[in-house]
Amino acid sequence: MSARSRDCAGRCEQVRRAIHRQGPDYVPLLFFNQDKEQSDIVVVDVVRHFMGTSEDQSEWGFAWEKLDRTMGQPLKPLLPAWGRLASLEVPDPADPRRFAHVTGVMDEYGERYYLASLVLTGFTVMSFLRGFAELLVDLAEERPEVSLLADRVFGFEEEVIRRLPARGFHGVAFYDDWGTQGNLILAPALWRRHFRERYRRQFALAHQLGLDVYFHSCGYIRELVPELIEIGVDMLNLSQPNLYDILELGSSFGGRVCFVCPVSYQTTAISGTTEEIYADVRVLVERLGSHNGGLIGYVEEYSSIGMSGENYRACIRAFRELGRYR
Numbered sequence: 001m002s003a004r005s006r007d008c009a010g011r012c013e014q015v016r017r018a019i020h021r022q023g024p025d026y027v028p029l030l031f032f033n034q035d036k037e038q039s040d041i042v043v044v045d046v047v048r049h050f051m052g053t054s055e056d057q058s059e060w061g062f063a064w065e066k067l068d069r070t071m072g073q074p075l076k077p078l079l080p081a082w083g084r085l086a087s088l089e090v091p092d093p094a095d096p097r098r099f100a101h102v103t104g105v106m107d108e109y110g111e112r113y114y115l116a117s118l119v120l121t122g123f124t125v126m127s128f129l130r131g132f133a134e135l136l137v138d139l140a141e142e143r144p145e146v147s148l149l150a151d152r153v154f155g156f157e158e159e160v161i162r163r164l165p166a167r168g169f170h171g172v173a174f175y176d177d178w179g180t181q182g183n184l185i186l187a188p189a190l191w192r193r194h195f196r197e198r199y200r201r202q203f204a205l206a207h208q209l210g211l212d213v214y215f216h217s218c219g220y221i222r223e224l225v226p227e228l229i230e231i232g233v234d235m236l237n238l239s240q241p242n243l244y245d246i247l248e249l250g251s252s253f254g255g256r257v258c259f260v261c262p263v264s265y266q267t268t269a270i271s272g273t274t275e276e277i278y279a280d281v282r283v284l285v286e287r288l289g290s291h292n293g294g295l296i297g298y299v300e301e302y303s304s305i306g307m308s309g310e311n312y313r314a315c316i317r318a319f320r321e322l323g324r325y326r
Contacts, residue, residue: 021293027323093159171212179219203232250287
């Protein structure tokens with residue numbers, strides 16, 4: 001067990017009560033990349049995807065190409081041919097560098113809800129290793145190597161998850177983008193065949209260890225929402241709520257999962273007025289957070305894609321002022 005206990009009180013308890021719909025006093029906030037001292041949830045990376053002085057190396061072995069302050073893209077896949085799969089080196093889950101920074105982060109921020117981030121997971125990592133278009137073709141062609149690669153990626157993640165409770169974490173975060181702006185990247189039947197059971201196993205492991213499950217996806221994934229809830233997602237981070245009918249989302253799934261939502265950061269948060277930002281937050285609170293909990297506000301500084309400081313601060317104020325559960 002780490003020096004900091006996994007006991008949950010104060011701000012941490014407010015988060016737990018929001019997740020499990022047990023009547024928190026306010027809508028907790030997750031500050032992702034700035035002003036973390038204000039955050040009820042502190043996200044700590046435990047997979048080393050951005051290493052080196054330029055943060056351009058992943059421990060999986062691929063290099064990042066960055067043209068600006070965004071995450072960038074892998075420079076080239078490590079598996080342009082499946083013949084290289086046998087020699088693919090899987091990172092060491094027990095690498096002592098993986099958790100070397102955790103105690104320092106927890107000492108800095110004190111009593112919070114700590115979310116261990118796997119940073120990029122599952123299908124996303126597979127696509128970086130194999131190549132996005134190539135992996136989609138492989139899935140459509142039912143190549144047996146796809147399952148072998150999935151077993152390595154998901155298996156590595158499971159071994160990391162097993163090590164989280166002893167480090168003082170309360171939850172584990174998966175980041176796997178499944179949506180375009182209007183539909184799923186992959187046919188639902190293929191998703192179920194290759195990924196549903198693997199996710200279910202990971203989420204069950206997390207729950208057995210006493211960890212909550214946080215799942216992020218960009219894009220429109222309405223068709224997957226009921227299945228993700230069914231297989232164990234506790235917190236569903238939909239980063240583009242503008243793509244959804246929030247009234248329908250709340251009617252169909254409110255009270256069954258805790259939504260983690262920002263002011264949409266490809267539309268309102270970037271180009272909206274303060275009044276429009278407040279209007280979006282009001283809808284999120286009233287439609288998703290009306291189940292004795294069930295909503296966590298998400299705040300991310302996005303000047304790299306045009307967010308002004310004024311809009312960033314307006315998002316914070318709107319959640320602070322309107323974030324009261326009914």
